[in-house]
Amino acid sequence: MSAAPRPRLAALAIAVGLVLADSSIVVLALPQIYRELDTSVAGVTWVLVSFNLVMALVAVPAAHLARRIGPGRAAAIGLAVFAGAGIACGLAEHLSTLIAARCVQALGGAMAVTAVLELLPATVGSERRAVAVWATAGATGAALGPAVGGLLTELVSWQSIFLVQAPIAIAAAIPVLAVARHEASTAIVSAELRRTGRPHLLANAALALVSAAIAAALFLLVLLLIEGWRLSPIGAAVVVSAMPLAALLGARIGPRAGSERARAAAGAILVTGGLGGLALLPKANVALTLPPQILVGLGLALVLSALTETALIGRAPQAIHGGWTISARHAGVAIGLIALTPVFTADIANQRHDAIDAGTAIVLDARVDPLLKLQLAQRIEDRLEGERGKVPTIGSAFEPLPSDPGDRADVIRLREELQDQLDRAATHAFSPSFGLGALLGLLALIPIGLARRVDL
Amino acid sequence: MSSRGRGGALVAVAIVASLALILSYLAAGGASYEPAKVQDPCKPRPWHEPEGLEQLAEQFSLSALDGAACKLGVSRETLARALATPASRDRFARRYGLSEAEIARAVRAGLLRAVDDAERAGALNPLLAAPLRATLRRIPIDQAIELIQNAESLLNSFQSFLGPAGGLIEQFLP
Numbered sequence: 001m002s003a004a005p006r007p008r009l010a011a012l013a014i015a016v017g018l019v020l021a022d023s024s025i026v027v028l029a030l031p032q033i034y035r036e037l038d039t040s041v042a043g044v045t046w047v048l049v050s051f052n053l054v055m056a057l058v059a060v061p062a063a064h065l066a067r068r069i070g071p072g073r074a075a076a077i078g079l080a081v082f083a084g085a086g087i088a089c090g091l092a093e094h095l096s097t098l099i100a101a102r103c104v105q106a107l108g109g110a111m112a113v114t115a116v117l118e119l120l121p122a123t124v125g126s127e128r129r130a131v132a133v134w135a136t137a138g139a140t141g142a143a144l145g146p147a148v149g150g151l152l153t154e155l156v157s158w159q160s161i162f163l164v165q166a167p168i169a170i171a172a173a174i175p176v177l178a179v180a181r182h183e184a185s186t187a188i189v190s191a192e193l194r195r196t197g198r199p200h201l202l203a204n205a206a207l208a209l210v211s212a213a214i215a216a217a218l219f220l221l222v223l224l225l226i227e228g229w230r231l232s233p234i235g236a237a238v239v240v241s242a243m244p245l246a247a248l249l250g251a252r253i254g255p256r257a258g259s260e261r262a263r264a265a266a267g268a269i270l271v272t273g274g275l276g277g278l279a280l281l282p283k284a285n286v287a288l289t290l291p292p293q294i295l296v297g298l299g300l301a302l303v304l305s306a307l308t309e310t311a312l313i314g315r316a317p318q319a320i321h322g323g324w325t326i327s328a329r330h331a332g333v334a335i336g337l338i339a340l341t342p343v344f345t346a347d348i349a350n351q352r353h354d355a356i357d358a359g360t361a362i363v364l365d366a367r368v369d370p371l372l373k374l375q376l377a378q379r380i381e382d383r384l385e386g387e388r389g390k391v392p393t394i395g396s397a398f399e400p401l402p403s404d405p406g407d408r409a410d411v412i413r414l415r416e417e418l419q420d421q422l423d424r425a426a427t428h429a430f431s432p433s434f435g436l437g438a439l440l441g442l443l444a445l446i447p448i449g450l451a452r453r454v455d456l
Numbered sequence: 457m458s459s460r461g462r463g464g465a466l467v468a469v470a471i472v473a474s475l476a477l478i479l480s481y482l483a484a485g486g487a488s489y490e491p492a493k494v495q496d497p498c499k500p501r502p503w504h505e506p507e508g509l510e511q512l513a514e515q516f517s518l519s520a521l522d523g524a525a526c527k528l529g530v531s532r533e534t535l536a537r538a539l540a541t542p543a544s545r546d547r548f549a550r551r552y553g554l555s556e557a558e559i560a561r562a563v564r565a566g567l568l569r570a571v572d573d574a575e576r577a578g579a580l581n582p583l584l585a586a587p588l589r590a591t592l593r594r595i596p597i598d599q600a601i602e603l604i605q606n607a608e609s610l611l612n613s614f615q616s617f618l619g620p621a622g623g624l625i626e627q628f629l630p
Contacts, residue, residue, distance in 0.1 A: 256462075257462055257463070257466045258460075258462040258463025258464075258465075258466045258467075259460070259463045261463070262460075262462070262463025262464065262466055262467055263463070263466065265467050265470075266463075266466040266467045266469070266470035267470075269467065269470040269471055269474055270470045270473065270474060272474060273470070273473060273474020273475070273477055273478060274477070276474065276477070276478045277477040277478060277481050279486075280478060280481040280482055280486030280487060281481065281486055281489065282481050282484035282485045282486040282489050283484075283485075283489065288481075291477055292477060295473060295474060295477060299470070302466075351490075351491065354490070354491040355491045356533070356537070357491075357494045357531055357533040357534065358491040358492040358493075358494060358533075360494075360533035360534075360536055360537055361492070361494050361495070361532070361533050364518060364521075364532070364533065364536055365518075421491045421492065424489055424490050424491045424492075425490070425491045427489060428489060428490040428491065
């Protein structure tokens with residue numbers, strides 16, 4: 001590779017990773033956005049859904065546009081739109097403004113990502129390598145997104161997630177501009193290309209299903225950690241970083257581990273197993289989320305790259321087929337979020353009710369002074385009314401603790417028993433949604449299995 | 457190893473790892489990690505040997521709460537929270553479409569059940585139980601409503617309920 005394409009390759013990989021990270025980067029910021037913009041869980045989910053839905057809808061048309069105006073120009077324009085919309089996201093004071101800016105961000109992102117796929121073969125010298133770079137950059141970005149977003153949310157603010165992206169997108173656009181200036185002379189290596197026209201339906205269907213499952217894992221785990229177990233965004237970011245670390249390991253072992261179909265099947269099984277583990281957490285303990293996360297992380301690296309390669313290699317034009325994979329992935333994420341949100345919001349409400357009943361039973365049957373019991377009941381009732389629709393926090397209802405050592409010990413025991421019930425409720429509330437996510441991962445095995453017999 | 461062999465091994469490892477995780481979490485109680493289920497208020501609860509009027513009153517209150525909740529078709533816990541403050545009582549009435557009279561009737565039925573439970577447990581002398589029942593049956597509905605409305609809290613409510621008969625109870629404690 002000559003010296004000139006190196007910065008360009010880095011810029012192209014960063015552009016893909018940056019845009020695809022946006023599919024999940026706000027996951028850890030959602031609770032803060034939820035509180036600051038005074039919305040509902042279902043409402044804030046649209047900050048994620050809108051981006052993924054628009055990406056799914058415009059990826060293929062954007063790829064056609066990129067081919068028409070030239071991939072260099074399309075990538076530069078796409079990155080500029082992505083950066084501008086990112087600034088608008090960071091300055092948004094209302095949920096509707098934020099969602100609108102996210103839609104525009106997805107328009108720019110779709111154009112940039114599909115155009116980059118058209119530019120990569122000329123940069124790296126082969127279509128197969130171009131696809132591998134593109135798929136790895138995308139999977140890495142999507143996996144790293146939540147942890148980076150969580151760190152920025154905790155250290156700066158949720159707005160910084162979007163504002164930081166703007167200069168990175170602009171920096172990535174600079175080497176691309178050089179290509180745009182010589183657009184007419186851009187040569188795509190065509191020796192490996194075979195015109196098939198139609199997208200690989202089975203690989204794209206599997207991508208959609210497995211992306212929905214992965215979105216469920218990321219989104220639900222973050223909500224469980226922050227809203228259910230009351231971790232700070234930075235604490236949750238540290239915990240969920242297990243998933244991208246495992247994904248990086250999976251990306252290293254993946255290419256040597258077998259055929260694309262075997263890697264896709266193994267990846268889908270691991271994602272299913274990890275989500276199954278999250279659905280069956282035996283205690284509210286962050287350490288217990290690590291083994292499932294490792295399985296999901298390894299699985300997503302294997303399955304996303306294998307299915308993307310299956311859908312792209314040997315098919316032309318690359319940008320169009322890349323557009324189909326982007327469309328399938330983001331449609332899967334959007335559909336997964338849209339389908340799971342009502343399930344887990346209803347489950348949170350039900351579990352909240354069960355937890356409150358279980359907690360009240362503990363207070364009623366507790367061996368503490370009746371008048372103290374009465375005061376506690378009233379304070380807990382006040383907390384519950386103040387946190388409608390959420391799993392409540394009740395710790396402060398026990399402050400100040402009684403001065404009598406006996407009463408103090410009784411009250412501390414009571415507080416621990418109540419907290420245990422709330423932890424159980426929060427964890428159990430997410431189980432059906434994680435289970436549904438696991439089912440989606442399992443369903444992905446059907447198109448992966450069929451792909452052997454039917455070459456669409 | 458051939459590519460096919462490596463692929464087969466990879467899939468086998470994925471299946472084993474996934475099953476190992478799921479089975480170990482199931483064995484550790486993952487399927488039953490959920491909030492404790494509350495008891496059906498229509499089923500009797502065991503009475504503990506009371507040590508003085510305060511404990512008798514508390515158990516009597518809880519038993520009455522069970523009886524009232526059973527009558528209204530809600531859990532004892534839901535009703536306890538509903539009676540905590542006037543505002544929570546209003547919310548409860550709206551949520552379940554109940555009138556104050558219906559709540560008052562249910563509370564009276566609960567008090568009668570508490571007398572039955574206390575008598576059955578040997579915590580209340582039968583000589584006291586009969587007049588206490590008669591007293592509770594005669595409490596007019598509007599007084600029951602007033603009693604609920606004026607109650608500062610669940611416990612105060614039941615202490616108030618016990619008010620007219622409180623002296624008698626103390627004399628007839630086993």
